[in-house]
Amino acid sequence: MPLLAFLVLLGLSVLGYIWNRQAAAALARRGERLHSLESFHGAYAFLTAFVPVTILLLVWLLAQGPVIDWLVMRSLPEAALTGADEGARQLILAEIKSIAGGRVFGTPEPWKVEAAERLLAIRAASGWALVSVVAVLAAALTLRARARVAPEFRARHRVERIVLWLMVACATVAIFVTIGIVASLMIETSRFFAKVPFTEFFFGLNWEPQIPLREDQIAAEGAFGWIPVIWGTLMITVIALVVAVPVGLMSAIYLNEFAPARLRAVAKPVLEILAGVPTVVYGFFAILVVAPALRTAGQGVGLDVSPNTALAAGSVMGIMLIPFISSFADDALSAVPQALRDGALGLGATRAEMMTTVLFPAAIPGIVGGVLLAVSRAIGETMIVxxxxxxxxxxxxxxxxxxxxxxxxxxxxxxxxTAFDNPKTLAAFALGMMLFVITLGINVLALRIVRKYREAYD
Amino acid sequence: MTDTTPTLHGIARPSAQEAARHLARRKRRQRRLVAYGLAAIAFAFLMLAILVGSLVVSGAKAFVQTHVTLEVFVDPAEIRADRLPRGGFKDVLQAALQKQIPGIEDRKDAKRLLGILSNGAQFMLRDMVVADPSLIGETIKLTVPVSDPYDQLAKGEIDPETPEEFRRLKDDEIAWFRTLEEKGLVSMPFNWALFTNADSRFPELAGLKGALMGSFWALLVCFVISFPLGIGAAIYLEEFGRKNRVADIIEVNINNLAAVPSVVFGLLALAVFLGWFGLPRSAPLVGGMTLALMTLPTIIIATRAALKAVPPSIREAALGVGASNQQVVFHHVLPLAMPGILTGTIIGLAQALGETAPLLLIGMNAFITSAPASPMDAATALPTQIFIWADSPERGFVARTSAAILVLLGFLIAMNALAIFLRARFERKW
Incomplete structure (x- = not known):
């Protein structure tokens, strides 16, 4: 049904374009001097109908679900809902929906079947209402645009203004995404801290987010101290850096200064392939190859190695980060002015001495920035771990x-x-908030270091 | 002229011998640095080789599937036309197997014998008979996949030399299978089911169709949203935006979004798309919307670079003959920048195709045995399917996972090759 509404809208808007264009062309044929080109008159009709009605369509589609749910729940018999809390209501609604979808389990109460029929009826009515509202509005807007066609009508200015605002809207989406991230994380996190005290989360040394499923179940209360979790994150990050930083730096130094052109032409794309491998593939590589290899090696020297070690996850993450660090370091080394290289070589330094005593120190801010970005990557990396x-x-x-x-x-x-009301799910949002804050902080710091360094030679 | 002493400012110059030693040491140091560099490159190459090699070795086996061909007598006593689709299809298959391997009287053994065939075999036979009821009473040749343990045996993954209690197949079961092999009934054709079946609990039946369709829908939604939004935003920022505070804030925002961990986008989608808007769980629509938010910065950055690369002379010429600012951009600059924009978009979509974590959070890791017909149906995507299979304990899924990864990597290589081709073919140097 929404698709039909959209097609109706699109059809009417295109018709409006053709109609307006022809009207303008007719004016021109009669010898009038038009202010704007015919195509702008057409585009004006298209945009004034298409843009507002599309927005209406999207709002309708988003609002429709909750409104229909509310209507159905309101129409249920009083007796069925008395004493039912939020969870029970959700359950009833879900059951009604599955009956409406044709998935009937057992013999539901007659009022549920009735409600399901009502749900289907409301849905159908809403669908047709949407199509007719869209059709009427689009037609009205098209007529309005048609009435405006006149030699002195400044269609180009109108069209360009609409297009400009559309582009502004596109540009602000990025802001809205950020606001959405911050808002959703903040709201869920504040709900988490309403249930779990601040101090427990930040200073607690236990992370056991199991909570009893039923009221009468005897289970641990659940502990939400994030110290061990962040500890594990940092440990894996450090292991990853121990692998990635030396290998990445060394390969960047070699590729930048010593590699023959042909090797460089091969090595750079190969490193790019390594960077383009999805992380889920690295994760599978870790459990298929690296973890068993570590286990065998550990048994060989008599060490007890657990099946999912920090070492396996960290080293595979390190492999993932090699191209990242290498390309950052390569860029940083390339950005050092040629004069510094020439100066060092002219004083009689070997190329290695030029690299270690002049180039590398000059590139350090850029390299540090790259390593910091790698740290933020490692902390936020999900699938491997x-x-x-x-x-x-x-x-x-x-x-x-x-x-x-x-x-x-x-x-x-x-x-x-998906239950949003227990501390277990909310804890995930609190952790997400921490993750967002930490990675954002590191990124801002890294970009600042990189930028400061750029200014040094400009 | 007297002999000048080899001192300068009172510092003793090294003798020729010392200088040579010193030089040798410095050259050694350079050789060492080069060796470290070569070792680092070699390490990266080696890791890539092991990664790809291990996947190919383990995944190659999933591209073929062991089948067995049986002469099946569709017994009218077991299967009656008026009772379809019900009927004793299992018994019919069991009888066909017993005909090939005579001498099995015990009912338990006969049941184990049926275990050679995949659980899907009876349904394949059923579908054939339902489609053509005239088969009842006939003897038909039926080629069906064997179940996972026998598939492993045929591919050499199960070693008959290991003691019986550590093996998934008993001695007599191996003997039965060898009998079938000797009669030439076992074949190993290309595993089309990997692409035409959706997910299944049985490795021999599990395929990628659902995941491929799910990824297709998600990427389509992602493209439809992020491409126009990204281009619009980039044109505004690059061509029309005044360099003011707002533009700065937008710019910083886009750069930061590009570095936000993907799992945070999953949290956003879970809270906003599923929680507030009430969109369906596991739907490629939501997956595509989430991926679009992540792809947006990539497309914006690539588009801005492409727009910047168009020389000012084009703009000035268009302005000179009376085009408006927007006409300059939409008629001249944007078409010339299109190859660069498309390259960036394809690379962004390739990244989105491999993205897993946000899809896990919106439930695209469900067990779904049918391919989605629309972006609103519950589905998995290629990377989440890999994750599900990697988590499955059955031995057969290890090979399937590697095969799925090879398929995913194949798509990524194809997309990147397309991007490189576009860049080489259409991008102009001014």
């Missing part, structure tokens, strides 16, 4: 033990669970 790291939060220094990370906890807490 979800697949290869553990689930249980542990405060340990042993890289052969299993640790968990912020992103792992977010994913495991939210998979298959």
């Amino acid at each position: 979800v697949m290869a790291a553990g689930l249980i939060a542990k405060l340990t220094l042993n890289p052969l033990d299993s640790v968990t990370t912020v992103t792992v906890q977010i994913v495991t807490l939210l998979i298959g669970d």
